[in-house]
Amino acid sequence: MSGGPIVVELKDVHKVYPLGKTQVHAVRGVSFAVEKGDFIALTGPSGSGKSTILNMIGCIDKPTSGTVTIDGVETSSLSDRELTELRQKKLGFIFQSFNLIPVLDVYENVEFPLLLGKQRPNRREMQEWIEFLLEATGLASHRHHRPSELSGGQRQRVAIARALATKPTIVLADEPTANLDSKTGQAIIELMRKLNQELHTTFIFSTHDPNIVAAVDHVIRLQDGQIVEQTVGSRAHGDAAGAGGAS
Amino acid sequence: MSVVAKIAFRNVLRHKTKTLIIGSLVAVGMVVIVLGNSLLETAERGIEQTYVRSYTGHLVITARHSATITLMGVQGMDAADTFIPAIPRFEEVLAYVSGHPAVEAVNPQAVAMVLVDYEGRRSLTQAFGIDPVYYERMFPDNIEIVAGRMLAPGEEGILLNERGVKARLERSGEVKVVPGSSVLLTGMSATSGVRVREVPIRGIFRFRHGNPALDVVSLVDITNMRALAGLNVAAVSEAELSELEAALLGAVDEEALFGGDLDSLFGGLFVELAEPGGAGFAEPGQDGEEVLWSALSLGAEEDDQTWSAAASSAWHFLLVRLKEGASPEAVAAELQRHFDAEGIDVEVSDWLSGAGAVALLATGTKLVFNVVVLVIAVVAVFVITNTLVISVTERTTEIGTMRALGAQKSFVRRMIFWETLMTTGLFGLAGVVLGLLALAVLNWTGIEAPNVFFEILFGGKVLHPRPSWSAIAGALALVLAIGAAASVYPVSIAMRTEPAKAMQE
Numbered sequence: 142m143s144g145g146p147i148v149v150e151l152k153d154v155h156k157v158y159p160l161g162k163t164q165v166h167a168v169r170g171v172s173f174a175v176e177k178g179d180f181i182a183l184t185g186p187s188g189s190g191k192s193t194i195l196n197m198i199g200c201i202d203k204p205t206s207g208t209v210t211i212d213g214v215e216t217s218s219l220s221d222r223e224l225t226e227l228r229q230k231k232l233g234f235i236f237q238s239f240n241l242i243p244v245l246d247v248y249e250n251v252e253f254p255l256l257l258g259k260q261r262p263n264r265r266e267m268q269e270w271i272e273f274l275l276e277a278t279g280l281a282s283h284r285h286h287r288p289s290e291l292s293g294g295q296r297q298r299v300a301i302a303r304a305l306a307t308k309p310t311i312v313l314a315d316e317p318t319a320n321l322d323s324k325t326g327q328a329i330i331e332l333m334r335k336l337n338q339e340l341h342t343t344f345i346f347s348t349h350d351p352n353i354v355a356a357v358d359h360v361i362r363l364q365d366g367q368i369v370e371q372t373v374g375s376r377a378h379g380d381a382a383g384a385g386g387a388s
Numbered sequence: 389m390s391v392v393a394k395i396a397f398r399n400v401l402r403h404k405t406k407t408l409i410i411g412s413l414v415a416v417g418m419v420v421i422v423l424g425n426s427l428l429e430t431a432e433r434g435i436e437q438t439y440v441r442s443y444t445g446h447l448v449i450t451a452r453h454s455a456t457i458t459l460m461g462v463q464g465m466d467a468a469d470t471f472i473p474a475i476p477r478f479e480e481v482l483a484y485v486s487g488h489p490a491v492e493a494v495n496p497q498a499v500a501m502v503l504v505d506y507e508g509r510r511s512l513t514q515a516f517g518i519d520p521v522y523y524e525r526m527f528p529d530n531i532e533i534v535a536g537r538m539l540a541p542g543e544e545g546i547l548l549n550e551r552g553v554k555a556r557l558e559r560s561g562e563v564k565v566v567p568g569s570s571v572l573l574t575g576m577s578a579t580s581g582v583r584v585r586e587v588p589i590r591g592i593f594r595f596r597h598g599n600p601a602l603d604v605v606s607l608v609d610i611t612n613m614r615a616l617a618g619l620n621v622a623a624v625s626e627a628e629l630s631e632l633e634a635a636l637l638g639a640v641d642e643e644a645l646f647g648g649d650l651d652s653l654f655g656g657l658f659v660e661l662a663e664p665g666g667a668g669f670a671e672p673g674q675d676g677e678e679v680l681w682s683a684l685s686l687g688a689e690e691d692d693q694t695w696s697a698a699a700s701s702a703w704h705f706l707l708v709r710l711k712e713g714a715s716p717e718a719v720a721a722e723l724q725r726h727f728d729a730e731g732i733d734v735e736v737s738d739w740l741s742g743a744g745a746v747a748l749l750a751t752g753t754k755l756v757f758n759v760v761v762l763v764i765a766v767v768a769v770f771v772i773t774n775t776l777v778i779s780v781t782e783r784t785t786e787i788g789t790m791r792a793l794g795a796q797k798s799f800v801r802r803m804i805f806w807e808t809l810m811t812t813g814l815f816g817l818a819g820v821v822l823g824l825l826a827l828a829v830l831n832w833t834g835i836e837a838p839n840v841f842f843e844i845l846f847g848g849k850v851l852h853p854r855p856s857w858s859a860i861a862g863a864l865a866l867v868l869a870i871g872a873a874a875s876v877y878p879v880s881i882a883m884r885t886e887p888a889k890a891m892q893e
Contacts, residue, residue, distance in 0.1 A: 192891060201792055201887035222796060228887070229794020240789040240890055244398035256391045257794040303793070315891055 145177035148310050148343050149198055154207035156193050156366075167193045169366040170207070175345060175359070177310070180337045182346040182354050185363035192315060194363070195347040199232055199313045200224045212310045229257050233304030233342075235314035235333075239296040241288040241303075248284040251275065251302045258307070274302040277339075278332060294325035301333060311343045318350045330356045392799060396806035400814075406779045410772050410808075411815035414870070417768060418819025418863055419826065421761055425859030426827050427835075428754040431846050438597040438848075439743045442530035445495065445707040446716040447723070448742030449485065451475050452733045458744030459705060460514055461499050471577065472499070474619055477732050478701040484726060485706060490714035495519075495526035496703040498610060500617035504553055505572035507563045511556040513549070513606040515573070517613025517704075526709055529596060531607075536567025536591030544609045545590035546571060552603035554592055567591050573608070575616025585612045600843055601745075610703075619702040705742065765870055772874035776808060780878045780885075787882050788889025797883045804879045805872070812871035819867075820860055827855050 156168035168190045175181055183191040196202035197209050200216055201224075209216045212231050216224065233254075234240075241250050251271050255262055262270075275281045278298040288296055297317060304312045314333070318326030330353055337344050346353050354360055362370035400407050440446055444459060451473035456463040462472060475481055478496070486494055498517035503510060520539040531538075534550050548554045554565045567589050575583045587608065595602050613619070710719055716738055724736045740748065780787070787800055834850040837843040 196888055196891060199792065199887075201891070225791065225794055225796050225887075228792060234789075234792050234890070236789070236890060238785075240785065242395065242786060242789070244395055244402055249394075253391065253790075254793045257796075257799065307794075 145179075145341075147174045148177045148179075148212050149175035149345070150208075150210040151194070151197070152208045152210075154194070154197065154204045154209060156190070156197065156202070157205045167366050168197075168204070171363075171366070171368055172207075173361060173368065173371065175311075175343060177343055178337065178341040179343045179345070179359050180334065180357045181344070181359035181361065182348055182357040183361050183363060184346075184348055184354055185369075188365075189363040190366040191347040191363050193366075195313055195315055195345065198311070198345060199234065200228050226259070229254060229307060231310045233307065233309040233312040235297070235300045235304045235312060235317045237316040237319045239288070239293070239300045239320070241296055241299055243288055246285050246287050247280055247291070247299050248275070250288070250299050251306050254303060254306045270308075271302075271306065274305055277336065278302045292325075293321050294329065297321060297325075297329050298332065301329070301336070305336060305340065305342060308340075309342065311345060314344060314346045314348075316348055316350070317346065318348070318353060323352070326350065327352055392802045393806055396803050396810055399803075399807050400810050403779055406775050407811050409775050410811050411818075413768055413771060414812050414815040414867055415819035415822065417761075417764060418816050418867060419823040420764075421863040421866070422820055422823030422855070422860055423826055423830075423853075424757050424761070425754065425863070426823070426856040427830075427851065427853045428757060429856035429859055430853040431851060432751060432754065434846065434848065434851070435743075435749070436739065438599075440709075440739050442527055442595065442597050443602070444739040444742040445493070445526060445709040446714075446739055447708040447710070447720050448737050448739065449475065449481060449706040449708065449723070450704065450735050450737070452735050456744075457704075459497065459499060459516070459707075459742050460744050461501060463744060471618070472704050474702040474704060475706060475734055478703055478706075480730070481706060481727070481732060481734060485708055485723065488719070488723070490710050490719045491708055492711045493522075493526045493709045495522045495707040495709075496610075496705065497523075497707060498613045498617055498619055498702070498704040500575045500577070500613065502606075502608070502616055503574040504548075504557065504606070505574070506557045506565060506569075509557045509560070509563055511553045512604070513553045514604045515546075515575075515606050515608045515613060515616065517608050517610040517617065517619075519610055523607070526707060531593045532596050533591050533593050536589065538593075539590050539607065539609055543590070544612055545588045546573070546609075546612075547591045547593045547607040548589060549603055549606050550592050550594040553606055555603075565589065565592065573612065573616055575618070577618035581618075583616050583618065585615055587612050597848070599848070614702055617704070619704070707742070761866075765866060769870055769874045772808070772812070772870065773877050776804070776875060776878035777881060780804065780882045783882075784885050784889045785892070787885040788887050788892075791885065792887035792890040800882045800885070801879050804882050805875050808871045808875035808878075809868060812867050812874075813864075816864055816867035820864065823860075824855055827853055 151174075152172050154168055154171045155166070158165045158167055171190070171194060183194055185191050193202065197204055197216075198211065200209075200211065200219075203209075203217060211227060214227060214231075216227070219227065228234075242253060245253060248271060251274055252267070255267055255271075261267075272281070275284055278301055280295065280298055280302065283291065283295060286295075288299070291299065297320075300317075301312075304314075312333075317333070318329055321329060330350075333344055334356055336342060344357075346357065348354065358373070360370070360372040361368055362372075448459070450457055453473055455472075457472055482494065482496065485491055496519060500515050500517070502513050502515040504513050518539070519541070520543075521541050524538070531547075533547075536547075539545050539547060548557075548565060548571075557563060557565050570586050570588045573585045573587050575585075577583075593607070595605070608616070708719075710716060720736045720738060727734050727736070740751070790800065791797075831852050831854060834852050835846070837846045837849050837851070843849055
């Protein structure tokens with residue numbers, strides 16, 4: 142843990158999905174907190190509930206019971222409009238398949254989230270910030286390329302720059318290296334770690350990738366919708382000590 | 389350009405198949421609408437100009453009536469039993485309309501379907517009863533005299549239509565209709581029964597701007613016309629039967645009528661009537677049939693004075709031509725208000741009401757055409773909707789990503805809406821341009837009417853269509869409406885796309 146203020150807090154969160162005539166209990170009473178600047182991974186086998194938890198933190202899904210608080214805002218009572226606004230201001234997303242907007246070039250993709258807010262940032266400041274992000278992600282020379290003209294690694298770099306465009310409190314990354322070769326994946330992890338340290342942006346991963354688990358300093362292991370192990374501390378993967386476990 | 393418009397425009401370019409399916413449908417539709425409506429509107433304008441200039445004037449005043457009355461007579465199933473009323477207080481109506489500052493000319497007119505007998509040949513004609521002075525002032529160049537001359541003021545006579553009655557009478561080739569000879573005209577009305585008049589042929593004419601429907605028209609002096617049409621005839625004929633007529637009617641009993649063959653019936657009748665001391669009905673040398681015709685014609689010589697004097701103001705129509713720039717609607721409303729206030733029971737209608745079915749042909753055809761266009765438009769909405777639904781369904785991850793990144797539902801709605809409007813709008817404009825090019829070619833070459841129907845519709849043998857800007861504006865509005873309607877369901881699907889879709893890959 143970095144010792145900063147808490148930016149994400151889950152309290153006794155349950156998520157039940159209907160599946161035909163039965164119900165799937167995807168998350169069973171999960172509680173944990175994430176501090177500002179944390180670099181944290183939710184890990185576990187498929188169906189363990191990590192993506193569901195990431196979706197609830199990302200305000201694109203709601204818990205069946207329990208509370209999810211993002212940067213001090215309890216999300217369960219928010220309307221769709223308010224949740225969308227919260228996502229735009231506080232959250233950045235990095236997707237497994239990059240999910241860039243195909244008709245926009247690199248610069249425009251990074252700029253896109255900035256144009257969705259109620260208040261547009263100062264144009265010059267916005268340009269300088271995007272240029273900084275493109276430099277930081279090594280895309281300065283590709284700013285006018287369309288996604289289809291980029292490699293997988295370059296696309297994910299664009300996604301990282303886009304996720305940071307609104308200077309969000311938290312960046313959520315869903316299997317960010319799953320579609321990349323190991324070398325490119327490692328480079329992407331290092332880039333995110335660098336940005337985490339420089340910008341103090343909280344990164345939360347949902348991943349199977351041992352390289353990510355090795356890189357983070359807070360690991361939450363899930364199984365059958367419950368936390369089975371929580372490891373806290375810099376490069377926590379080296380420590381076997383559980384720190385609280387399932388709530 | 390806003391980010392919504394930018395994304396929408398680029399999506400239009402990116403999804404070429406979808407764009408081409410929707411676009412070609414829209415473009416072809418626009419070409420059809422622009423061409424069709426421009427053709428029909430040109431025809432409609434042509435018919436209006438022809439009718440207003442040559443047959444109806446801008447306004448038509450009639451007595452108030454419940455039937456459908458046109459210059460061609462009563463229209464509809466009960467036409468034969470319906471009497472066209474004469475305009476009440478005609479002198480007042482004529483004086484007021486003639487003195488109106490917006491009125492350039494007026495023409496009183498009457499109408500009846502008349503059977504024309506000429507040397508054993510028969511043909512029907514739609515007879516227009518006119519006063520040549522008014523008629524020539526109102527329509528100075530609408531007829532061309534091909535033989536003989538125009539009716540002189542106050543003169544009895546008929547002008548036969550060259551292409552209609554004359555052609556039919558001469559069809560067998562055995563007779564030739566020449567001015568100076570006479571025809572027997574038989575009129576029939578519900579109020580006055582059968583009326584027969586012998587009328588001299590003063591001339592043969594053709595309409596300069598005619599159409600096949602107008603070929604049936606002949607022009608007759610109003611005095612004979614009133615007799616044939618039964619105008620003001622009821623009171624006169626029933627109350628003042630002449631001695632001869634009474635004698636004639638009294639002599640016909642059932643036995644005489646049904647007791648023998650027709651020749652013996654009439655032969656006996658006329659012999660009886662011609663006997664010395666009788667009514668002196670038959671002149672020496674007249675045969676029975678001549679006497680009957682003579683009796684039925686109510687004694688053209690002496691009775692004409694009675695007709696002319698008693699019914700000088702009996703007219704079916706008063707046609708009104710307005711001065712350049714005058715609004716027919718405004719003048720009609722003003723005239724109607726005046727007549728209503730004065731308690732004169734007349735109706736002031738536009739040229740179309742007077743012109744009847746033929747002039748309504750273009751309007752009716754246009755209506756049918758536009759109904760078909762609307763049906764096609766509905767089909768187009770379904771096709772476009774279907775294409776857009778597929779497109780939106782293929783893009784749920786993209787839309788979900790936008791939503792996850794903070795795009796409100798309204799952003800997604802505007803994006804899909806813009807895409808549809810851009811596609812339909814751009815291709816709609818392309819369709820307009822193509823339609824205008826096609827019109828330019830058709831205007832240059834002209835479209836020849838392949839048959840009588842089209843000749844009537846075109847208002848002549850060749851149509852040179854001109855663009856109808858109102859049709860183009862209407863078509864563009866329609867195409868945008870189609871786009872808007874077609875995007876409703878796809879937009880609703882897009883708006884239901886959850887941001888979680890972004891994660892489901």
